Structure formats: structure tokens, C-alpha cells
Amino acid sequence: MDLSYSEKDEAFRAEVRAFLAEKLPKELSEKVRLSQDLEKSDMEFWHAQLNARGWLAANWPKSFGGAEWSAVERNIFEEECAMADAPRIVPFGLSMLAPVLQKFGSKAQQDHWLPRILNGDDWWCQGYSEPGAGSDLASLKTRAVLEGDHYIVNGQKTWTTLGQHANMIFCLVRTDTTAKAQEGISFLLIDMNTPGIEVRPITLIDGGAEVNEVWFTDVKVPVENLVGEENKGWTYAKYLLTHERTNIAGVGSSRAGLAAVKRIAKKVQARGRPLIENPHFAARMAQVEIDLMAMATTNLRIVSKAAAGQAPGVESSLLKIKGTQIRQEITDLARRAVGPHAMPFASDALDASNTPLPDPYDAGEVAGPYFNNRKLAIFGGSNEIQREIYSKHMMRGAK
Amino acid sequence: MNFDLTEERQMLQDTLRRFLAGAEGDLWPQLAELGVIGALFSEAQGGFGGAGFDLSVVFEELGRADVEVPLIDNALLPGLLLAAAGESVEALIDGSERLAFAHNEQAARYDYNWVETRFENGKLTGEKSVIVGADSADSFIISARHAGTPEAEQGIGLYRVDKAATGLTLRAYDLIQGGRGADITLENTPATLLMEDAYGAITAAMAAATLAVSAETLGSMQTAVEMTAEYLGTRKQFGRPIGTFQALRHRLVDMMVELEQARSAVILGAGNLDAAPNERDFVLSATKNIIGRVGRLVTEESIQMHGGIGMTQEYALGRFAKRITMADHRFGDTDHHLEQFIALGVGV
Numbered sequence A: 001m002d003l004s005y006s007e008k009d010e011a012f013r014a015e016v017r018a019f020l021a022e023k024l025p026k027e028l029s030e031k032v033r034l035s036q037d038l039e040k041s042d043m044e045f046w047h048a049q050l051n052a053r054g055w056l057a058a059n060w061p062k063s064f065g066g067a068e069w070s071a072v073e074r075n076i077f078e079e080e081c082a083m084a085d086a087p088r089i090v091p092f093g094l095s096m097l098a099p100v101l102q103k104f105g106s107k108a109q110q111d112h113w114l115p116r117i118l119n120g121d122d123w124w125c126q127g128y129s130e131p132g133a134g135s136d137l138a139s140l141k142t143r144a145v146l147e148g149d150h151y152i153v154n155g156q157k158t159w160t161t162l163g164q165h166a167n168m169i170f171c172l173v174r175t176d177t178t179a180k181a182q183e184g185i186s187f188l189l190i191d192m193n194t195p196g197i198e199v200r201p202i203t204l205i206d207g208g209a210e211v212n213e214v215w216f217t218d219v220k221v222p223v224e225n226l227v228g229e230e231n232k233g234w235t236y237a238k239y240l241l242t243h244e245r246t247n248i249a250g251v252g253s254s255r256a257g258l259a260a261v262k263r264i265a266k267k268v269q270a271r272g273r274p275l276i277e278n279p280h281f282a283a284r285m286a287q288v289e290i291d292l293m294a295m296a297t298t299n300l301r302i303v304s305k306a307a308a309g310q311a312p313g314v315e316s317s318l319l320k321i322k323g324t325q326i327r328q329e330i331t332d333l334a335r336r337a338v339g340p341h342a343m344p345f346a347s348d349a350l351d352a353s354n355t356p357l358p359d360p361y362d363a364g365e366v367a368g369p370y371f372n373n374r375k376l377a378i379f380g381g382s383n384e385i386q387r388e389i390y391s392k393h394m395m396r397g398a399k
Numbered sequence B: 001m002n003f004d005l006t007e008e009r010q011m012l013q014d015t016l017r018r019f020l021a022g023a024e025g026d027l028w029p030q031l032a033e034l035g036v037i038g039a040l041f042s043e044a045q046g047g048f049g050g051a052g053f054d055l056s057v058v059f060e061e062l063g064r065a066d067v068e069v070p071l072i073d074n075a076l077l078p079g080l081l082l083a084a085a086g087e088s089v090e091a092l093i094d095g096s097e098r099l100a101f102a103h104n105e106q107a108a109r110y111d112y113n114w115v116e117t118r119f120e121n122g123k124l125t126g127e128k129s130v131i132v133g134a135d136s137a138d139s140f141i142i143s144a145r146h147a148g149t150p151e152a153e154q155g156i157g158l159y160r161v162d163k164a165a166t167g168l169t170l171r172a173y174d175l176i177q178g179g180r181g182a183d184i185t186l187e188n189t190p191a192t193l194l195m196e197d198a199y200g201a202i203t204a205a206m207a208a209a210t211l212a213v214s215a216e217t218l219g220s221m222q223t224a225v226e227m228t229a230e231y232l233g234t235r236k237q238f239g240r241p242i243g244t245f246q247a248l249r250h251r252l253v254d255m256m257v258e259l260e261q262a263r264s265a266v267i268l269g270a271g272n273l274d275a276a277p278n279e280r281d282f283v284l285s286a287t288k289n290i291i292g293r294v295g296r297l298v299t300e301e302s303i304q305m306h307g308g309i310g311m312t313q314e315y316a317l318g319r320f321a322k323r324i325t326m327a328d329h330r331f332g333d334t335d336h337h338l339e340q341f342i343a344l345g346v347g348v
């Protein structure tokens, strides 16, 4: 065992830092630090910066022009980006759809869609969940019927993250209603501008507009937009989900979150002293920091087992559970730290005059993210579903 | 011992529950009409209640319902301070006047003794921060220091200040849990003395407010748990109600276990509201600490067990979750009250 970073790793870290210092504008990182809403153009800007540097496809296999970073390199990159308050990279095209196309797509699909993902020509969203099909995804009902050289799609998807920005959606649809639930599902790529598609926003608990309902009425989808074989979509969907879980531990964002809590706790006064010196608050912070130290190592242990460009195995369930617990604990610390100042609601302007809210600790919104981050344990396979997956794995010998 | 409500309080509870179930429009005059504001004050103060159990009944019902009324901030707190100063509370009780108590300052965090706003030559100068209900008030009771260092318990006075007074700036904003708050800046603002040495009156009023917000949160938690139980019984995944999964239904029971703890904590607080100050505050710190801990559990578990729907603004659960959590930011949070409990426990 060797717990130290190699010289090469350290050089890479320095390279990432230099890149962030040069390319990440202060206004953008401030928005991220203060948990303000990002514009579509903010996210596109950052995507383009990374692409220009060749760091967007870093996790793609070399055969597709990727860099095949090692787990350690990936980790360094994520950590540095999070600590610098870089916007998150919208994952739907880059790290969800792309691996599916690379493994199961036709040559024509790969040639057409993969470069467009890198160039930011398409904004993809994920059309898996439906009102009646969340954890039980295989029960999905959105129907696709082949008529000539088109599928006709009818149904509804929901919780579609950033669907309001998307021009493309990859969907799980039912193409065989007679087969077993998992065996009648296909994987379709659908242009959001096709007639018959309607996107309606869902406002979340913190007032944010990040998810949507997407309705399909007689939507015509060319048959060449089917990925792989008809009725094999479940296999591709599951493959995609393992990639969705690659960075699930969120170590970088926890580190950044904890650093932010410390900054706040130094500014907040409690009984004439900085809150960071208060034994109860200090104990809460130390507890999370200890957990995070161990979890960062668990994360490296697990992800480095997976070959470069590959997703980790069933252990990613363990990472998701602990990772989200820690991230959520940190948002809880932040709201505690600011005391009564957690109450002012930042999404509304002060006195409707667009003046910013009082923010004496330069903390940005803290209660909003506390509530918003409840989602971490719900999406991407809820933490209960992760426990189901892992317990089945552990009990596989039991009768 | 007897854990039943008196007949009058039972009636108050029933009336209020029925009213809130169908309430519409401006609730304030209707609540006054129903006698709900009067129930917060004793006969000596001009009301017909005022005991801990009157408060717990009223606020638990408000918490159960999907409404946000600043009854603590525009009636209970200022009313108790007026009464302590020997002034009439009548206009508050009949709903014709609404006041707010501007006490909290940024450096105070949750400590009631920390006051830096100064009173000099009949004028106030300082800053009050996150005052709930400030912009729905007609005028203010403001605490200020006429003597002593910022943390001294002596030397804090109470003053009446007109909302339109010169040198007063109100910056109002929405609050996460609903309702409005404001920061108030005072610069040589003319003020009338209400009470010279007010620390005792302030802590007594804050104790009542702590009980009130605890009872309100208990009510909201009750609703959140009921909603979750109902959802587990109706939401189907994998061909059956999700409440048939032990992983969820056992956690529902864990919430119930803690909810009963919270109920007892509120009853203890209500029963000790009129005890000697140290004992009162000791018990109420226990109450508020439990409410904070159980509140977090109920917020997080009820959202988690709802899945995505629990994350939406439209579904009522989110509003209850926000009220429950933000209650931990009022009148001292979980840790603050743990510290108070330890400090006061030495003497009790």
C-alpha cells in the first residue's frame, strides 16, 4: 500500500489548478459558491472550456478520443473543480448517454452523436422516470409503436432534470406489452422539437426550476434513433445507471461544502466568539470531517478497482449511501451555522426591489440547498434501492 | 395526574381545527373573532387563557394546518411584553392592532442578553436582524441598551417605536417557511420608554414563544407523519404499496416513537411555563432540543419516503418540512438549548 500521490499525480493537480485559475471566471465561481441559479449559457460556457482543453472526454475510452484517466486522476480533477467552485458538468450526454452509445450504438450513431456531445451541439436530458415508474423503473408505460420507418411515442416522463434546456432526450419506452416488464423496453433518442412534445416545469421545494414533466402525444421518432436492438433497452439502461453512479460519492463537493462551512463558522459570532470555537458546533464539524476522510479513501479504493473508463461494480451502492449521507450532513451544518439567517428566502428579491438579501456571513443560500439536496438520496436509484441491490448481492447464496 | 384537556381547551382545539380546515382570506380578524388571540393571555392580562396548555393547544393546531400566521410574532410576544410593562393588551386581543418585537441582533445569535442597539436621549440607534412579522406589524416594541456592555443582562430597556418613525428603515423579505421577515435599521429614531429593566420580561416572553413554536412544530410533524403514513399506504411500486416494505414501515414507526417523545416534551414545557425562571427555562430547553432533533428526523425521513413528490413545491409536505426545519432557527436551535440545559441543570 502507498497512500501518497505520485509525482505525476501532483503535476496533474498543478495543471488542473492552473487551468481553473485561468479559465474559470470569478463571477461564475461566485454563483456556484453562493448556490445561485446558473443560466444555460453558464453551463455551456464551462462545457466549452473543458472541451477546448480536452478534459471533457477524459473518462471516455481512448478509442473514442478519450483520455482514460485513472481513478486517481479523475478524483484529483473532481476535487480541484469542486474546491474552485466550478459549475458541475451536465452529465446526461457526456457520462450517461455516451457510454451507452459507445458500447451498444451503431457506428453511424456514434459518429453522429458523440462529437455533437463534446461540441455542445446537443443538450441531452434523461427520460427514464414516469409518475408510476420511479424505483420500479421497469414498470414504465410510455409506449412506442413502430409504423413504417417511425416509432409513434405516447406517454409521459417526469423529473426530467434541465429538460427545459434540452433539445434531445434519451428515453426508455415500451415496445412490447406482452413480454415480461424488463423485456419489452427499448432505448430511443428523441428530438425535443418534434411536434407532440410538451415540457412543463416542476418547481422544487427550494423554489428552483430544475426538473420537468415531458409529455408525448403521437410523437414521430425515426427508426434509426433506436439504440441497439428493440426490447433490449433494459440492458442498456442498467449499463447507463452504473455510469450514473461513478461519481456518486461526491467527495469533491463534500470537501468544498465542508470548507465553506468552516469559512462561515469563522465569521459567525456566538457569545462573542467565532462559532467555530463553540464545542458543540466544532464537534459536529469534526464528526463529518472524520467521516469524509475515511470515505474519500473508501471511494479511491473502490473506484481504482474499476479499470480506466469503466464503471465500478456493485460497491458503488455503498459509495452512494455514505457519500450522500455526508453531503447531506454538510448542508445541515451550513444551515445550523448561520442561525436565524437561514430563514430569509433568497429566491425572492428584497422588497421586490431586486436588492440582494442580507448575507452577513457571505454564505449564499443555505436552507435552499439543505432542502434541495434531499434529492441526492432519492435519484439515481434511491438509497433504499441501493440497499436492496447490495443486500441481494450479499445474500446471493441464501435460499 | 391527568393528561386530558379541560373541557374549554378541548372546545378551543375542536373549534380551531374545524376553522383552519376550511379557512380562507385574511385569517387575522377571524382568529381574533374566534377568541384565539384572547386564549394566549390570562384574565389579568385581559384574555381568558394564557397558561402553557392554552398556548400548546392553539399552536399545535396552527402547526397541523397548512397555514402560516405570525401569531407568535404579532400577538403573543409583543402582548406579553406590553402586559409586563403594565399596558393594555386589548387592541391585540381584538385584532385591531398588530405589533412586533424587534430584539434579535446579528451578533446575538440566540442569546437574549446580547443587545448592542443603544438608547440615548430618547432615541434609538442600532440594527435588528431577521425580525419575523415585522412588516405585518403596525408598530414595534424594540429592545435597546441604556447601560452596560453588550452581553449584560442589566441595562436592557423596551421601547415603543412607530413604524413610520424617522430614522427607521425596514428591509423586508420572504422567509423559507412562508411569512415575512425584515431587518430593521435605527438611526436616532424617536422612541417611548415602556420598561426600564426588561431582561426578566424578555426571557419570560421568549419562554412562552419557545413553547409556542415547539407546539406548532409538533403539530406540523404530526401532519408530516400522517401524510407519510397515508402515502406509504397508497403509493405502489413493484406491484404493491411501498408501505409493505419493512425498510420503510419500520422507519415510519421510528418517526412515531420520536413524535411521542416530542409530544411529551411539549407537555412538559407547557406544564412548566409558570415555574420559577430557571426551572422554566431548563425544561423548555429540553423541549426545544427534542423538537429540533425530532424535527430533523421527521423532515428528512418524510421527504425521503415520499421520493420525488416530496421534493416539490406543490405538494404540501414540503411546506410542513420547511416550517419544521426553520423552527430550529427560532428562539434557539438544538445545540443552543443543549448548552442551556447543561448550564441551567447545574443550578436546578
Ligand SMILES: Cc1cc2nc3c(=O)[nH]c(=O)nc-3n(C[C@H](O)[C@H](O)[C@H](O)COP(=O)(O)OP(=O)(O)OC[C@H]3O[C@@H](n4cnc5c(N)ncnc54)[C@H](O)[C@@H]3O)c2cc1C
Binding pocket: A125, A126, A127, A128, A129, A131, A133, A134, A135, A136, A158, A159, A160, A161, A162, A211, A375, A378, A379, A380, A381, A382, A383, A384, A385, A388, B235, B237, B238, B242, B245, B247, B248, B304, B305, B306, B307, B308, B309, B311
Ligand atoms: C431532483 C430530481 C431530479 C431527477 N432527475 C431525473 C432525470 O433527469 N431523469 C429521470 O428519469 N429521473 C429523474 N429523477 C427521478 C428519480 O430517479 C426518482 O425520483 C427515483 O427513481 C425515485 O422514484 P419516485 O420518486 O417515484 O419514488 P418511489 O419509487 O415512489 O419511492 C418512494 C419511496 O419508496 C422507497 N422504495 C421504493 N421501492 C422500495 C423497495 N423495494 N424497498 C424499500 N424502499 C422502497 C423509495 O426509496 C422512496 O423512499 C429525478 C428525481 C429528483 C427528485
